[in-house]
Amino acid sequence: MAHTETNSGGLSRRDFLKVTGAVGAGMVLAPVILGEEAKNASKTVNVGFIGVGTQGRVLLTNALKIPNLRFVGVADIWPYNQGYAVRTLKKYNHPANGYIEYAEMLDKEKDIDAVIVATPDWKHAECTVAALKAGKHVYCEKEMSNDIALAKEMVVTSQQTKKLLQIGHQRRSNPRYQLAIDYMQKKNCCGMLTFLSAGWSRSKRLDVGWPKGQELDEAALKKYGYDTMARFRNWRWYKKFSGGPIADLGSHQIDIFNWALKASPAAVMAAGGCDFYEGIEWYDNISALYEWDNVDQGGKKHTVRGYYQLLSTSSHGGYSETFIGTDGSLIISENAGTGGMRREQEAAEADWEKELPKPSGPNAAPAAAPKVEEKKAETKDGAKKDADDDIKVGHSVPAPGRYFGPITVAGFNKSEHLPHIENFIAAIREGAALTCPGEVGYDTAVTVLKVNDAIVAAKRLEFKPEEFKA
Numbered sequence: 174m175a176h177t178e179t180n181s182g183g184l185s186r187r188d189f190l191k192v193t194g195a196v197g198a199g200m201v202l203a204p205v206i207l208g209e210e211a212k213n214a215s216k217t218v219n220v221g222f223i224g225v226g227t228q229g230r231v232l233l234t235n236a237l238k239i240p241n242l243r244f245v246g247v248a249d250i251w252p253y254n255q256g257y258a259v260r261t262l263k264k265y266n267h268p269a270n271g272y273i274e275y276a277e278m279l280d281k282e283k284d285i286d287a288v289i290v291a292t293p294d295w296k297h298a299e300c301t302v303a304a305l306k307a308g309k310h311v312y313c314e315k316e317m318s319n320d321i322a323l324a325k326e327m328v329v330t331s332q333q334t335k336k337l338l339q340i341g342h343q344r345r346s347n348p349r350y351q352l353a354i355d356y357m358q359k360k361n362c363c364g365m366l367t368f369l370s371a372g373w374s375r376s377k378r379l380d381v382g383w384p385k386g387q388e389l390d391e392a393a394l395k396k397y398g399y400d401t402m403a404r405f406r407n408w409r410w411y412k413k414f415s416g417g418p419i420a421d422l423g424s425h426q427i428d429i430f431n432w433a434l435k436a437s438p439a440a441v442m443a444a445g446g447c448d449f450y451e452g453i454e455w456y457d458n459i460s461a462l463y464e465w466d467n468v469d470q471g472g473k474k475h476t477v478r479g480y481y482q483l484l485s486t487s488s489h490g491g492y493s494e495t496f497i498g499t500d501g502s503l504i505i506s507e508n509a510g511t512g513g514m515r516r517e518q519e520a521a522e523a524d525w526e527k528e529l530p531k532p533s534g535p536n537a538a539p540a541a542a543p544k545v546e547e548k549k550a551e552t553k554d555g556a557k558k559d560a561d562d563d564i565k566v567g568h569s570v571p572a573p574g575r576y577f578g579p580i581t582v583a584g585f586n587k588s589e590h591l592p593h594i595e596n597f598i599a600a601i602r603e604g605a606a607l608t609c610p611g612e613v614g615y616d617t618a619v620t621v622l623k624v625n626d627a628i629v630a631a632k633r634l635e636f637k638p639e640e641f642k643a
């Protein structure tokens with residue numbers, strides 16, 4: 174279910190024209206499409222928010238850019254964040270009502286069509302299931318849940334209520350990612366994928382703190398399941414509230430592995446520890462190695478391996494995903510300036526290579542890799558030596574091949590979150606296919622959370638195919 178063609182990332186012609194509307198054929202067809210969209214966009218969708226902290230604000234400010242949304246309610250147990258969101262919406266002429274309890278908002282705001290959930294992960298299922306049962310469509314942030322059984326309940330409830338459930342792996346709606354997947358799956362730019370790797374390095378200040386005088390009192394903290402204000406604010410680092418950094422950061426990128434391979438993994442081994450910070454429960458560094466068996470890439474079926482590295486002690490290397498294959502490699506990141514493509518020297522030159530951007534920026538590989546001379550040079554004493562001997566120590570030697578710049582989509586300059594919310598709203602208004610429905614989010618949650626189990630078990634753990642079925 175999670176790896177059907179609809180969700181496998183190929184840009185539909187229509188989507189492609191939307192993002193490349195300013196060039197080529199798009200110039201002719203775009204007005205027709207825009208006209209159709211303008212009609213559908215006039216359908217008002219009433220929206221409520223549950224959880225408006227850091228990410229809730231990001232989603233709110235992005236959603237404000239979508240025409241004909243009416244923001245009617247905001248629920249957050251922390252009056253400080255709730256008040257900020259309500260005031261922001263008022264500024265943009267949305268007189269939304271503020272609530273402490275999400276249940277009260279769902280009960281009173283009967284005309285809400287869609288709810289955006291951005292609470293800490295452990296509350297995703299409770300809020301999502303309640304909203305779906307109240308007849309609302311739900312956009313819920315990742316990680317879907319830190320508990321697989323609760324994630325399953327979210328999917329089953331969306332199926333039973335026939336309400337939409339979009340999970341916040343926003344790369345799935347990012348035109349640059351869709352194009353990269355298209356290059357790999359349809360244009361075969363890497364040939365047969367043989368190895369994947371990705372990582373996120375973040376030098377994270379552990380205590381996010383809170384403004385003085387804005388503390389929740391002890392009774393409120395207790396009522397909502399947080400023992401202290403510090404844990405309430407730093408929920409990511411505690412097992413009750415979160416799946417840890419592999420869920421927080423890794424889930425975005427490991428999701429892309431499954432997407433590119435159109436498969437769920439067969440096994441994972443991992444190591445990690447809470448080695449550098451004190452007073453937290455989740456691992457501050459993780460190394461994981463996945464195996465996907467029998468990956469069908471249009472010929473013989475192969476095992477593909479993929480490495481994932483997470484560091485919360487350094488920002489070295491940033492965050493990106495790398496796909497390596499027999500004909501080339503592709504690097505992409507949510508940071509649009511990072512990455513690029515390389516085609517092996519021996520790979521036949523494809524027409525689409527002409528459309529690719531030239532290498533640029535600090536991450537670019539050189540346009541032309543130096544040719545390594547085959548013939549032996551003569552030394553003074555007449556002996557032959559390898560050309561490699563001439564390579565100076567300290568110089569990096571680029572692999573031979575044709576290098577290109579980061580994947581770009583003409584005319585696309587939106588924030589990374591907006592297209593994913595737009596996809597959710599388009600699904601409500603005009604029946605567009607969700608790019609990350611609950612079933613896909615579930616597949617990713619199962620894939621990712623097993624890393625924590627593998628660290629505890631200190632051995633290779635296998636996935637059973639039925640584990641991925643919600």
Ligand SMILES: NC(=O)c1ccc[n+]([C@@H]2O[C@H](COP(=O)([O-])OP(=O)(O)OC[C@H]3O[C@@H](n4cnc5c(N)ncnc54)[C@H](O)[C@@H]3O)[C@@H](O)[C@H]2O)c1
Pocket residue numbers: 223224225226227228229248249250251254255275291292293294296314315316341342343397405406421
């Ligand atoms: N897609 C992304 O790129 C991305 C980025 C950051 C965070 N996130 C996700 O967004 C979610 C929120 O993360 P954050 O960084 O904004 O955390 P945060 O702590 O800044 O915000 C969480 C908010 O939820 C509220 N809350 C807690 N319990 C609640 C409850 N029972 N009912 C209503 N509100 C409640 C808190 O008061 C707070 O305002 C997480 O699931 C996180 O994984 C996604």
